[in-house]
Amino acid sequence: MQFITSRLAALDRLKKFIEGDISNYNSKRNFDYGVNNRRNVSCLSPYITHRLITEYETTKLVLLKHPFQKVDKFIQEIFWRVYWKGWLEMRPSVWTDFIEDINMIEEDEKYIKAINGETEIECFNDWVNELKNFNYLHNHTRMLFASIWIFTLGLPWQKGAEFFMKHLYDGDAASNTLSWRWVAGLQTRGKHYVAQAWNINKFTNNRYKNMQLNESALPIIDKREYKIKPIKINKSDALNKALILFENDLCIETLNLKNYSEIFCILLSNKKRKIQIDDKVLNYKKKLIEDQVIRHKKIKLIDEKLLEEKLVSVKSFDVIYPSVGENLSYLKNLRKNNDLNLNYITREGDEYCWQFSTKGYFNFKSHIPKIFQKLKLSI
Ligand SMILES: Cc1cc2nc3c(=O)[nH]c(=O)nc-3n(C[C@H](O)[C@H](O)[C@H](O)COP(=O)(O)OP(=O)(O)OC[C@H]3O[C@@H](n4cnc5c(N)ncnc54)[C@H](O)[C@@H]3O)c2cc1C
Numbered sequence: 333m334q335f336i337t338s339r340l341a342a343l344d345r346l347k348k349f350i351e352g353d354i355s356n357y358n359s360k361r362n363f364d365y366g367v368n369n370r371r372n373v374s375c376l377s378p379y380i381t382h383r384l385i386t387e388y389e390t391t392k393l394v395l396l397k398h399p400f401q402k403v404d405k406f407i408q409e410i411f412w413r414v415y416w417k418g419w420l421e422m423r424p425s426v427w428t429d430f431i432e433d434i435n436m437i438e439e440d441e442k443y444i445k446a447i448n449g450e451t452e453i454e455c456f457n458d459w460v461n462e463l464k465n466f467n468y469l470h471n472h473t474r475m476l477f478a479s480i481w482i483f484t485l486g487l488p489w490q491k492g493a494e495f496f497m498k499h500l501y502d503g504d505a506a507s508n509t510l511s512w513r514w515v516a517g518l519q520t521r522g523k524h525y526v527a528q529a530w531n532i533n534k535f536t537n538n539r540y541k542n543m544q545l546n547e548s549a550l551p552i553i554d555k556r557e558y559k560i561k562p563i564k565i566n567k568s569d570a571l572n573k574a575l576i577l578f579e580n581d582l583c584i585e586t587l588n589l590k591n592y593s594e595i596f597c598i599l600l601s602n603k604k605r606k607i608q609i610d611d612k613v614l615n616y617k618k619k620l621i622e623d624q625v626i627r628h629k630k631i632k633l634i635d636e637k638l639l640e641e642k643l644v645s646v647k648s649f650d651v652i653y654p655s656v657g658e659n660l661s662y663l664k665n666l667r668k669n670n671d672l673n674l675n676y677i678t679r680e681g682d683e684y685c686w687q688f689s690t691k692g693y694f695n696f697k698s699h700i701p702k703i704f705q706k707l708k709l710s711i
Contacts, residue, residue, distance in 0.1 A: 335378050337619040342379035349374045350397050358405045364470035377502035382620050383583040388681040395710045415696045416506040418689030420656045423558040427656050431606045433490040455540040456480050467501040478515040479527035483549035489516040497607045505657025517551025524551035567676040577652040578659040579617045582624050595631045597621050604636045648673040
């Protein structure tokens with residue numbers, strides 16, 4: 333499995349999926365047939381995560397070709413991502429607490445064995461290697477992996493979420509952190525996801541048998557409560573001559589860039605990241621940006637060092653809102669230390685959808701028809 337690095341190739345992959353394998357998605361998506369057979373899922377997540385293609389244009393292209401009823405599961409999965417994003421926007425301290433927790437937890441021998449794929453559980457060890465080699469895992473496998481990590485190996489969910497972020501090409505602050513919390517039983521309190529041997533056997537197409545798992549584990553308990561804070565983003569239309577964007581929102585095609593004299597796309601190095609990502613992932617991100625830079629000559633790829641040098645002369649920027657996670661944490665810190673004026677540019681789709689993330693996904697899902705109408709996603 334090879335992940336591509338350009339928007340045009342990503343759109344092409346989406347087009348082929350829409351014309352072919354999407355028809356089997358509803359019935360086959362839960363099976364993990366292994367790295368050489370991923371046709372039952374889209375494998376679009378690295379592109380959607382970096383917004384080489386957006387959730388909204390993906391949905392629109394799918395609905396141009398298929399009636400919603402035939403592709404409902406696929407569209408609902410896309411909107412899981414949007415839902416998680418909105419959920420984290422309203423409870424940003426879930427992210428900052430997660431980062432603080434990681435720094436407090438010691439990396440003991442049990443943890444080292446797990447991340448080296450040296451446990452007693454064959455499927456788990458294989459998945460560790462697959463994650464490191466291919467930087468992707470199937471959704472069902474991610475759930476099973478996280479469940480084994482937490483309930484059979486007895487490791488803290490935070491270190492598992494960190495391990496995923498380090499190696500996934502699609503690593504995303506909201507989808508990853510909140511999915512790990514969901515498996516642990518912290519998202520829907522008391523409702524956890526327990527991996528069972530028969531389930532692994534069935535959904536890996538009988539590749540793994542007879543594993544010893546803790547199938548009667550209780551959910552993880554965490555007394556911290558996260559109340560909803562209304563989303564407040566300091567935003568307006570373009571105000572400044574300089575624009576900043578980050579690698580997790582690269583879709584400039586839908587923006588008007590004419591008035592900007594300088595555009596900087598920033599790729600944070602590990603020095604400025606709270607979670608240290610693997611060099612392979614960092615390089616992958618760099619390639620995605622380079623492709624955008626080739627087609628949009630105004631954009632310069634820079635790291636934090638060059639940006640911080642710029643701040644001596646420029647104090648006001650427009651910024652494509654990077655959402656809660658590494659990039660926003662970095663920006664907040666930068667603003668605090670440099671007295672900057674940041675004007676965020678947001679996307680209509682995000683602003684509209686995120687307001688529905690107050691409760692569970694079931695509730696969010698009920699707003700999908702309204703979302704289609706408002707964002708003109710269906711005909
Ligand atoms: C523990 C755990 C950690 C995860 N970490 C991430 C992460 O860091 N980044 C990430 O993008 N997804 C994450 N997911 C969600 C999901 O596993 C991946 O999005 C999916 O496997 C990507 O493969 P695909 O593109 O073939 O998905 P498809 O099944 O083809 O789905 C299409 C798209 O919908 C979105 N999507 C699908 N399932 C989910 C889901 N459950 N939650 C949110 N979005 C979804 C993705 O953008 C995906 O590309 C995680 C899930 C779990 C259980």
